Amino acid sequence: MTDPRPVPAPETRLPVRVPLGTKPLGIWGSLQAGRRNVLGLVPEIAVRQPIVSGTTGKRWHMVMDPAALRHILRDAVDNYPKSVVTKLILEPAIGDSLFVAEGREWLWQRRTAAPVFSHRNVAALAPVMTAAAERASARLMQAPGRAANLFDEMVAATFEVIADVTFSGGEGFDRAAVHRAIEQYIGQTAKVSILDILGAPPWVPRPSRLIAGSAMRETKRMADLAIDRRRSEGAKPVPDLLDLLMAGEDRQTGRKMTTAELRDNLLTFIVAGHETTALTLSWALYLCAFDPAVQAEARAEAQQVLGDRAATAEDVARLPLTRRIVDEALRLYPPAAFLSRTAMAEDRLCGREVRRGDTVILPIYALHRHRLLWSDPDAFLPSRFADPKSVDRFAFLPFGDGPRICIGANFAIQEAVIILSTLLARFRFAPIPGRDPKPVMILTLRPEGGVWLMIDRA
Template sequence: MQTAAQTPPPCPARVPLSNVPLGIWGSLQAGRRNVLELIPEIATHAPILSGRTGKRWHMVMDPGALKQILRDRVEDYPKSLVTKLILEPAIGDSLFVAEGQSWMWQRRTAAPVFSHRNVAALAPVMTAAAERSSARLDAASGGAADLFDEMVTATFEVISDVTLSGGGIDRTAVHAAIEHYIAGTAKLSVLDILGLPGWVPRPSRLLAGGQMRAMKRMADSAIDRRRAEGGGAVPDLLDLLLAGQDPESGRRMRTAELRDNLLTFIVAGHETTALTLAWALYLCAFDPAVQEAARHEAQEALGSRAAGAADMPALPLIRRIVEETLRLYPPAAFLSRTARVADTLCGREVRPGDTVILPIYALHRHHALWRDPDMFDPGRFDGTRPDRFAFLPFGDGPRICIGANFALQEAVIILATLLARFRFTAIPGRAPKPVMILTLRPQGGVWLNVERL
């Protein structure tokens, strides 16, 4: 019998993974409830799992095999049909979805937009959003607030200001359209589980999309107006994309291509960072000692002002908190690919058409790759770095997230500003539940007590 001294410390919220086979009906129910429930507990111990639920599938947790999929043979593992069915109606054949030459020329065109210089130049927008978030939390000081809702507001302000700073678009309507689309289309269909081809209609997705079409028309008008009138003194992402061209072909993006990529940046650029910040604040409330150390670091670096790009080197602990948050709660926690050709992964035969699942949530909590993998420990990112393909919050290889540096800079700026000014404490009985539909969200929000210092 364990004594109190031997009782292991509590772990932050985690997904209860399955210990029994789910079958087709169980997989459908789990996938619609929480995609991460499709991951069996054994995936946090095994290098690879294989099976059949309608289609043959392989769940890969081995860094060497993940390198093969994401870098060495990336063209042999395009994004899965389910991913495309969910996202193409919203973001078209943009960077996130496109394959082959269509992806290649867009990536070459957009890469300079996210250069270190351009990302640093956009930091004042992030600083201003941190100040506005701080002002809103001032009003909540002494009570409870949903920090997920607040972080969504803050990061949507940032992405709106850096994509369409000139106005001419109803930001509230854009945000509502994105939320409505995700809620209506991102859940698995039984036809997805059975592996039916894309031309077979998924009824749940036929009814969604009206708001997205209206948003696309609004975005097209804003792009055409910007092309005619020009941008401001500090170029935003739209200005940079309008000026960009593929260095090899000289091709420039047309209005529809600009719009689909801007919508990609808007969807990915605020949702994922908002999630990272909300989970980070939850973890800081979960571990007050880490929060106090981070507060001291932020106050020493910032004094009474908000953080900016120049402060990044002085905030190493806050950067490590962000990284540990991305390990425990990666926004893109469950990825899938379709094998185009025959291959072998970890000694398993992979056939053309097989689904290859990259369960990032399980990879980041794998017992062979991480010490005490369910524990919150920012110190694990101090010094020795994990295997490159054991930590994949932004993917890797040629298709690594183009906005990774942008997201990290934004997260550190906002988190440092808030921790320097507020104390966040947990509310008993209101721990968030990690639930993934398209991204890993905290079901019910992240409710914390907020105290102005």
């Protein structure tokens, strides 16, 4: 665990932050804050205390203590399933997939999908990431000395990757339509409802989610047709995620995924896989522009390893500073910055009573900036990850932990390092005065207004 004592001086310039709450919100205030920015529900005291509790429609507890988080995510994971609100938000897009399912339904899907993300399979998909890094670089070459929205560029790059490794070839799969449907879903359907705040049961309809579901239904229809076509045509010469999932089976039962199960899991990978990595890359580029010295050091590392070529899977281990920048971006701006669970049994967390039905919130954003866990918690310091053993495992949770740790974590890290190192080797990025991004969370922690940077060739 890092030394908790040093804190930044008041005049220290820090990268952009979310202003956390300083007064009780009440039900109506919570709804307004949640629809503007979910992190507005987190009180400022959460970065100083191990647990914060309250009642807004129903009882809740925000947990920032590593030992308690280990208990929730690993030791007593069955007692803390994903909350009703989480399922209501995610099911319109990804059904009862690996990310949402619980109990036996989750277990057999996890056993089936885990081999798909083995080190060998992830490394075999790296050429798609290298090609996407080359295409992103080519696009940026068209704008030397000009400003560009790097968030849009990173979304384009990572969507190319996930589309190519999920439905390679893409026959009958309209990628642009899928992208639009995901954007609509995140922008509207994923927003908090007053019924969520009040703790209304799941069978009470949330009107916004009924209205905004048509695009995702069309996306599911397209995915079903693409899966059926692949079944009739057979696997690709180089297997993609769809081929690997179709070939997978639960080793204990021999069960294989149906078309609907394949589709829901592939859409999970598409929604989560491109959005989270695009955000990590966008925030990492913003931070490199924010700190020119770190950027220059990372550029020197990347140029020494890569020369004139784009990065590959074999280069990832030889780019330690780039990896530390990725980790620090994940700490400061975790894509999944606010998680919630429902307590299914009586318990005690940090000495506080937890009742069955209470909502237990894991505010990862507050955890990653906690004053008792991190030195200079709001500062950009990639060096803090030079010795990973110095960081408490449950103080840094960009991918969760325990049996439900993100199945695609290695995929995401590999992709982020390949794309980031390629771009840093070839370009210089500088901030634009007055155009700092604003961290806003709806489903993920996005830079509202984009990440606008000046670009010059290195």
